[in-house]
Amino acid sequence: MCSPLLQEPAPMSENAALPQPLHDALLQLLGPAGLLTAASDVDPFCIDWRALYHGKCAAVLRPANTEECAKAVALCNQHNVPMVPQGGNTSMVGGATPDNTGKAVVISTTRMTRIHDIDHADLTMTVEAGVTLKAAQDAAAKEGLLLPLSISSEGSADIGGILATNAGGNNTVRYGNARELALGLEAVLPDGNVLNLMRKLRKDNTGYALRQLLVGSEGTLGIITQAIIQLQPAPRSRETALCAVADAKGALDLFAAFRKQDPSAIQAFEFMSGTSMALVNKLIEGAPLPLSEPAPAYALVELGSPRGDDSLRSLMEDVLGTALEDGLVTDAVLAESEAQRQSLWMIREEHAEAQKRAGASVKNDVSVPLAAIPTFIDEATKACEALIPGIRVAPFGHIGDGNIHFNLVQPEGADPKAFLAQDHAMMDTVAAIVRKLGGSFSAEHGVGQLKTYMMPEWRGGAELETMRRIKNALDPKNLMNPGKIFPAA
Amino acid sequence: MCSPLLQEPAPMSENAALPQPLHDALLQLLGPAGLLTAASDVDPFCIDWRALYHGKCAAVLRPANTEECAKAVALCNQHNVPMVPQGGNTSMVGGATPDNTGKAVVISTTRMTRIHDIDHADLTMTVEAGVTLKAAQDAAAKEGLLLPLSISSEGSADIGGILATNAGGNNTVRYGNARELALGLEAVLPDGNVLNLMRKLRKDNTGYALRQLLVGSEGTLGIITQAIIQLQPAPRSRETALCAVADAKGALDLFAAFRKQDPSAIQAFEFMSGTSMALVNKLIEGAPLPLSEPAPAYALVELGSPRGDDSLRSLMEDVLGTALEDGLVTDAVLAESEAQRQSLWMIREEHAEAQKRAGASVKNDVSVPLAAIPTFIDEATKACEALIPGIRVAPFGHIGDGNIHFNLVQPEGADPKAFLAQDHAMMDTVAAIVRKLGGSFSAEHGVGQLKTYMMPEWRGGAELETMRRIKNALDPKNLMNPGKIFPAA
Numbered sequence: 001m002c003s004p005l006l007q008e009p010a011p012m013s014e015n016a017a018l019p020q021p022l023h024d025a026l027l028q029l030l031g032p033a034g035l036l037t038a039a040s041d042v043d044p045f046c047i048d049w050r051a052l053y054h055g056k057c058a059a060v061l062r063p064a065n066t067e068e069c070a071k072a073v074a075l076c077n078q079h080n081v082p083m084v085p086q087g088g089n090t091s092m093v094g095g096a097t098p099d100n101t102g103k104a105v106v107i108s109t110t111r112m113t114r115i116h117d118i119d120h121a122d123l124t125m126t127v128e129a130g131v132t133l134k135a136a137q138d139a140a141a142k143e144g145l146l147l148p149l150s151i152s153s154e155g156s157a158d159i160g161g162i163l164a165t166n167a168g169g170n171n172t173v174r175y176g177n178a179r180e181l182a183l184g185l186e187a188v189l190p191d192g193n194v195l196n197l198m199r200k201l202r203k204d205n206t207g208y209a210l211r212q213l214l215v216g217s218e219g220t221l222g223i224i225t226q227a228i229i230q231l232q233p234a235p236r237s238r239e240t241a242l243c244a245v246a247d248a249k250g251a252l253d254l255f256a257a258f259r260k261q262d263p264s265a266i267q268a269f270e271f272m273s274g275t276s277m278a279l280v281n282k283l284i285e286g287a288p289l290p291l292s293e294p295a296p297a298y299a300l301v302e303l304g305s306p307r308g309d310d311s312l313r314s315l316m317e318d319v320l321g322t323a324l325e326d327g328l329v330t331d332a333v334l335a336e337s338e339a340q341r342q343s344l345w346m347i348r349e350e351h352a353e354a355q356k357r358a359g360a361s362v363k364n365d366v367s368v369p370l371a372a373i374p375t376f377i378d379e380a381t382k383a384c385e386a387l388i389p390g391i392r393v394a395p396f397g398h399i400g401d402g403n404i405h406f407n408l409v410q411p412e413g414a415d416p417k418a419f420l421a422q423d424h425a426m427m428d429t430v431a432a433i434v435r436k437l438g439g440s441f442s443a444e445h446g447v448g449q450l451k452t453y454m455m456p457e458w459r460g461g462a463e464l465e466t467m468r469r470i471k472n473a474l475d476p477k478n479l480m481n482p483g484k485i486f487p488a489a
Numbered sequence: 490m491c492s493p494l495l496q497e498p499a500p501m502s503e504n505a506a507l508p509q510p511l512h513d514a515l516l517q518l519l520g521p522a523g524l525l526t527a528a529s530d531v532d533p534f535c536i537d538w539r540a541l542y543h544g545k546c547a548a549v550l551r552p553a554n555t556e557e558c559a560k561a562v563a564l565c566n567q568h569n570v571p572m573v574p575q576g577g578n579t580s581m582v583g584g585a586t587p588d589n590t591g592k593a594v595v596i597s598t599t600r601m602t603r604i605h606d607i608d609h610a611d612l613t614m615t616v617e618a619g620v621t622l623k624a625a626q627d628a629a630a631k632e633g634l635l636l637p638l639s640i641s642s643e644g645s646a647d648i649g650g651i652l653a654t655n656a657g658g659n660n661t662v663r664y665g666n667a668r669e670l671a672l673g674l675e676a677v678l679p680d681g682n683v684l685n686l687m688r689k690l691r692k693d694n695t696g697y698a699l700r701q702l703l704v705g706s707e708g709t710l711g712i713i714t715q716a717i718i719q720l721q722p723a724p725r726s727r728e729t730a731l732c733a734v735a736d737a738k739g740a741l742d743l744f745a746a747f748r749k750q751d752p753s754a755i756q757a758f759e760f761m762s763g764t765s766m767a768l769v770n771k772l773i774e775g776a777p778l779p780l781s782e783p784a785p786a787y788a789l790v791e792l793g794s795p796r797g798d799d800s801l802r803s804l805m806e807d808v809l810g811t812a813l814e815d816g817l818v819t820d821a822v823l824a825e826s827e828a829q830r831q832s833l834w835m836i837r838e839e840h841a842e843a844q845k846r847a848g849a850s851v852k853n854d855v856s857v858p859l860a861a862i863p864t865f866i867d868e869a870t871k872a873c874e875a876l877i878p879g880i881r882v883a884p885f886g887h888i889g890d891g892n893i894h895f896n897l898v899q900p901e902g903a904d905p906k907a908f909l910a911q912d913h914a915m916m917d918t919v920a921a922i923v924r925k926l927g928g929s930f931s932a933e934h935g936v937g938q939l940k941t942y943m944m945p946e947w948r949g950g951a952e953l954e955t956m957r958r959i960k961n962a963l964d965p966k967n968l969m970n971p972g973k974i975f976p977a978a
Contacts, residue, residue, distance in 0.1 A: 121745070121860035122891075168692050177692065179701070180669065193951040200858035202890040203657050203666065203932035205705060206940075207948055207974055208956045212668070212701035216694060233749050256610070260722050262796045264753030307751050311800040369689040371610035401691040402611075443692035451695075459696055462682040466963065467697045473962035474955065485696055 018058045018105070022079040026061060029071050034111070036060040045086060045106045046098055053094040053449065056102035057084065062111045065128075066186060066194060066225040069107065073223065074192025076105060082479050083107050083190075085219035087161025088132060090153035092365070093448025095165060095218050099483055107223060109160045116226075118143050122200050123231045124183055129160025129224050136229065145231040148175035152349065160224040166216035168444035170268045173400035174304075175232065179215040184228030187214050190221070190475035200228055213470070218446050219481040221474050235267065235304035239316040240335040242344050244295030245328065248273075248399070249374040251299040253328055255400050257319050258301065265315060267304035269400035270348050273297055273377075276394035279354040279409070280347055287347050291331045299399070300348050351396045355409050358392065360416035362423045364406040364430045368439035373399060377406075380433045384408055387429055388422060403443040406430055452487045507547045507594070511568040515550060518560050523600070525549040534575060534595045535587060542583040542938065545591035546573065551600045554617075555675060555683060555714040558596065562712065563681025565594060571968050572596050572679075574708035576650025577621060579642035581854070582937025584654060584707050588972055596712060598649045605715075607632050611689050612720045613672055618649025618713050625718065634720040637664035641838065649713040655705035657933040659757045662889035663793075664721065668704040673717030676703050679710070679964035689717055702959070707935050708970040710963050724756065724793035728805040729824040731833050733784030734817065737888070738863040740788040742817055744889050746808050747790065754804060756793035758889035759837050762786055762866075765883035768843040768898070769836055776836050780820045788888070789837050791830075840885045844898050847881065849905035851912045853895040853919045857928035862891060869922045873897055876918055877911060892932040895919055941976045 018026070018037070026035050036042050037059045046055040058081070063069035076083050082104035086096040098104040112130035119126070123145060127136055133147075133154040140147040151157060151169035161167075163185070167178045175181065184198040197211045214221055245251050251271045258266050274296045281289045305312050316334065323329040335341035355361045368376045381393045390411030397405040408426050410419035431441055431454070441454050455464055468486065471478075507515070507526070515524050525531050526548045535544040547570070552558035565572050571593035575585040587593040601619035608615070612634060616625055622636075622643040629636040640646060640658035650656075652674070656667045664670065673687040686700045703710055734740050740760045747755050763785045770778045794801050805823065812818040824830035844850045857865045870882045879900030886894040897915050899908035920930055920943070930943050944953055957975065960967070 119858075119860060121741070122858050123748075166694050166698075168694075172692065176669075179698065180665075189951060189955065193954075195951045195955060197952065199927060199929065200891075201856045201927075201929050201932075203661065203856045203887070203892045204929040205655050205657075205933060205935045206929055206931050207936060207944065207953070208710075208959060209655075209668065209698070209701045209705050210952065210955055212698045216698050221697075233752060252610070259612075260795065262794060263722060305751060306749065307800075307804065309800065309803070311796075311798065314798070315796065367690045367692045369608075369611050371608060398692070402689075403692045438688060438690075440688065440690050440693040440695055442695050443690075444694060446694040447696060455696065462678060462684045463686065463699065464696070465682075466678065466684060466699055469962040470697060470959055473958040 018081070019079050022075055022081065025075050026059070026072060029075070030061060030063060030068055034062045034064060034068065036062065042106070045089065045108060048094045048097045049090055050092065053097040054100065055098035056100050057098045057104050057106045058102055060106045060108055062108045064111045066188065069223060069225055070188045070192050070194050072107065073188050073190070077191055077477070077479060080477060080479065081105055082482050084481055085109070085160070085164065085223040087129065087158035087164070088153065088156035090157045090161065091165070091448055092445040093442070093450035095446055095448030095484055096161070097449070109158060109223070109225070112225065115139050118145070119200070124200055125229045125231055126198070126226070127159050127229060128226050129158060131159050133157050133159065133162055140231050141234065144234050146234045147229060148232050149178055149181060159227055159229070163215050163224050163227055164217065164219050165446045168398070168401065168403065170270070170398065172398060173269055174264065174267050179212055181230050182211060182215055182227050183230045185211045185214055185224060186226035187222040187224045190480040195222065198226060198228055218448065218484050220471060220485050222480060233306035235306055236308045237305050237310070237312045238267070238341065239303045239312050240341045240344055241301045241316060241320060242290060242333050242347070243299045243301065243320070243329045244291055244331040245297050245299055246330070247297050247374065248377045250328055251297055251399055252370060252373055254299050254301070254323055257323060261315055261319060265303045265305055265312060266301070266400065268300070268302040270300040270397065271297065271399035271404070272300065272348065272351065272396040273394055275392055276351050276355065276396045276407070279358050279394060280350050283354045283357045284350045287350055290333050290344070295330060300344060355394055355407055359410040359414070360419045361410065362408045362420070362426050364408070364427060365443050365445045366406055366430065366434045366439055366441060367401065367403045367443035368434060368437045370402050372437040372439065373402060373404065376433060376437050376439070377404070380406060380430050383429045383433065384426060387425060388419070390414065447485045449483055452483070452485060455485070455487050507570070508568055511564055511570065514564050515548070515561060518564070519550060519552060519557055523551045523553060523557065525551065531595070534578065534597060537583045537586045538579055539581065542586040543589065544587035545589050546587045546593050546595045547591060549595045549597055551597045553600045555677065558712060558714055559677045559681050559683050561596065562677050562679070566680055566966070566968055569966060569968065570594055571971050573970055574598070574649070574653065574712040576618065576647035576653070577642065577645035579646045579650065580654070580937055581934040582931070582939035584935055584937030584973055585650070586938070598647060598712070598714070601714065604628050607634070608689070613689055614718045614720055615687070615715070616648050616718060617715050618647060620648050622646050622648065622651055629720050630723065633723050635723045636718060637721050638667055638670060648716055648718070652704050652713050652716055653706065653708050654935045657887070657890065657892065659759070659887065661887060662758055663753065663756050668701055670719050671700060671704055671716050672719045674700045674703055674713060675715035676711040676713045679969040684711065687715060687717055707937065707973050709960060709974050711969060722795035724795055725797045726794050726799070726801045727756070727830065728792040728801050729830045729833055730790045730805060730809060731779060731822050731836070732788045732790065732809070732818045733780055733820040734786050734788055735819070736786050736863065737866045739817055740786055740888055741859060741862055743788050743790070743812055746812060750804055750808060754792045754794055754801060755790070755889065757789070757791040759789040759886065760786065760888035760893070761789065761837065761840065761885040762883055764881055765840050765844065765885045765896070768847050768883060769839050772843045772846040773839045776839055779822050779833070784819060789833060844883055844896055848899040848903070849908045850899065851897045851909070851915050853916060854932050854934045855895055855919065855923045855928055855930060856890065856892045856932035857923060857926045859891050861926040861928065862888060862893065865922060865926055865928070866893070869895060869919050872918045872922065873915060876914060877908070879903065890932070936974045938972055941972070941974060944974070944976050
């Protein structure tokens with residue numbers, strides 16, 4: 001099992017050309033703007049943004065609408081050409097990158113960018129797959145509504161991609177993952193038929209949950225082309241606080257205290273270890289610690305409500321007041337303006353960048369039951385420190401969802417390459433503890449091609465077999481995003 | 490296409506006996522308490538509670554746990570014996586009743602009644618399939634928590650059944666359908682393998698959404714044996730009001746006004762037509778209209794919050810105050826005590842009973858987009874009145890979910906049989922309008938065997954074909970709940 005973070009780019013073969021009849025049919029269907037074949041045009045579509053994978057493809061297809069997409073898929077299927085759906089190309093796990101045989105085509109949704117409708121009665125947005133999450137958020141905000149999904153890649157990630165990967169992010173604790181936001185869906189199946197599930201219904205018990213199945217299938221069952229997204233009234237009041245706590249258990253107890261009062265008021269609840277915070281304060285300009293002294297751990301709490309009254313402020317003050325009295329929180333700062341709120345969030349959002357500046361690092365996007373978080377962080381920290389003396393264990397993440405980015409930063413002054421050479425040992429060490437505690441090896445990022453090798457051990461037996469049967473039933477030629485989710489048989 | 494509500498019981502053949510080797514193996518596996526074969530023992534399992542379907546079965550299997558269930562399913566599969574999973578036997582659509590060949594066995598979950606765990610950190614309950622919804626609700630309440638699903642059959646319906654049918658009910662508007670509450674799941678697949686998805690994770694992107702697929706599959710893909718249910722903090726404050734409005738649009742506008750303030754405060758939002766309310770006031774003892782005069786329509790609003798403060802009361806008063814000023818609400822009564830609250834809910838819950846006392850009636854459990862509700866009710870009312878002069882169109886239901894029980898009561902003094910003879914004409918009349926408006930022919934009740942004939946027209950093409958492929962992939966011998974969801978090929 002090779003270490004994926006150290007893979008060298010595979011030697012490039014030439015792109016295999018499309019069969020001429022397929023090429024001609026696609027050109028006629030999609031026009032020159034919809035069919036890219038020159039190496040300089042297609043290369044950017046063949047490298048994931050982390051640059052872990054360097055693939056090749058025979059062409060990039062850019063259908064302008066569902067009908068073109070469906071016809072293009074049917075043609076590729078007839079010619080047995082593998083297809084790799086791609087949205088904003090922001091996968092963390094190589095989920096949208098073709099292999100290096102050059103036989104596949106990439107089918108890009110980037111030209112399908114229409115927002116058809118914002119419905120104020122149903123609070124929905126009907127949108128094509130290629131609209132970026134940011135553009136969709138902005139369109140909702142313009143109408144006084146909230147599209148309640150926020151991830152760091154939202155400027156590039158598109159609606160098709162966030163649904164195909166069931167994206168999570170900062171507001172999952174309040175509104176759920178992307179799957180919960182998709183009220184309707186349209187997808188082109190591997191044979192080119194269109195699955196039209198574009199219904200605006202909150203209750204509809206008429207057969208299998210195909211919409212939920214397509215969401216999170218990482219492009220292996222079809223290409224999502226349109227969706228109806230459930231919106232929310234925009235929050236009119238927000239309260240944001242950064243709190244110093246003793247450890248993860250302290251952060252979790254604070255979360256429970258807020259949840260007991262009103263789970264639906266918790267817009268976000270983030271955890272940051274002292275180690276990771278210290279890196280931010282030291283290495284990021286304009287991000288000093290806004291508390292009087294460093295603490296072992298921190299929680300960033302954001303409450304939100306569409307209500308215009310001041311009940312949120314009293315909720316925040318009541319819970320924090322009790323927590324300060326009880327010693328659960330040792331210090332706290334409340335944002336008194338939008339500028340202060342943004343600077344608290346900036347501190348949270350710079351953790352990945354600060355870790356990058358601190359040297360080589362290894363990411364573990366894991367989840368465990370909430371009750372297991374303290375044990376997980378304790379045991380995994382000790383195990384990693386035993387494995388690599390001087391390692392900087394710098395976890396942070398969406399603790400309200402049980403989702404910790406258990407990131408590991410190289411010892412100060414150590415050789416980055418030597419550190420990364422042990423990446424697999426570190427990942428396996430963390431994974432073993434996650435597994436023992438009933439957690440998952442991928443909370444948000446999906447399986448893609450990076451983590452397929454973990455599937456047999458973690459999801460083997462009846463679970464993986466059931467997934468394989470479904471895949472085979474809907475894509476018997478294995479043409480739709482092959483090599484993703486499933487390990488080679 | 491025969492009229493299902495007028496079906497006579499089919500002539501009963503004798504129960505086909507189990508093959509002797511299978512009988513002996515099942516007896517050894519399940520013991521005498523787990524294997525019923527006497528006609529008097531199995532008959533109650535062969536009639537649905539609406540008594541629409543009178544089936545037969547070779548035996549009733551009552552496994553005591555997952556392991557017994559899995560082994561029993563494997564044995565039945567080896568002997569090609571069809572299996573009909575059954576929970577509390579409260580299906581509205583004959584979903585848990587065997588056909589009348591007598592070849593199938595019913596597999597009942599009623600002996601699997603353990604509540605394993607209530608977890609206060611994760612707010613979850615780990616529970617076996619045979620626990621009734623009411624028992625599970627009570628166990629949660631005892632711990633100060635809320636199991637946020639409430640349906641009228643909750644005293645009999647069990648956890649396995651509500652998940653297999655993706656039950657809805659009064660609180661869906663706030664907490665979602667049963668699917669959204671199942672954090673973890675265990676099911677026995679048609680081949681007897683156990684699919685263990687019992688994970689307490691809010692984020693877990695590691696392959697296909699098998700849990701969501703199993704939920705709502707009406708026992709055709711496997712038997713749900715255990716689940717982890719997401720609980721909520723119990724509401725500490727509640728405000729309940731009955732409001733007189735001009736029509737469905739008025740009710741919907743009132744819903745929008747509350748939603749704009751705080752969607753998460755709306756615990757329930759129910760609609761009642763004036764016609765249906767008048768039947769309740771007239772035919773149900775102790776349920777007079779608690780307003781000064783009858784109105785064309787009513788909304789029952791319940792706000793709830795785990796917060797102990799009085800912000801809910803002011804929210805209710807603010808919205809209702811404005812609505813009264815604007816003439817949107819013409820009269821309203823607020824519950825000032827738990828007894829008053831219960832009597833308002835009693836009025837809502839007696840609609841089905843009042844309609845029953847008024848004579849023959851036809852039920853349409855439909856949903857449409859919220860924006861389409863006024864048009865739906867207008868058009869469907871006119872069409873039914875044109876079809877049967879004097880008919881009493883008496884809709885009510887979960888308007889906040891777009892789910893209307895569009896029920897039709899016979900003209901006063903008319904012959905019930907003559908009225909019911911036109912049931913299909915009425916259902917088709919309503920269905921055509923629902924369809925035109927992008928709605929669904931089954932919001933909560935599922936397809937079962939009652940509505941299989943509607944699937945090709947409503948869900949045909951790629952959607953039904955995709956469902957068939959999945960069914961065939963997981964149950965190639967078509968042994969698990971045959972005849973449900975899918976029309977005969």
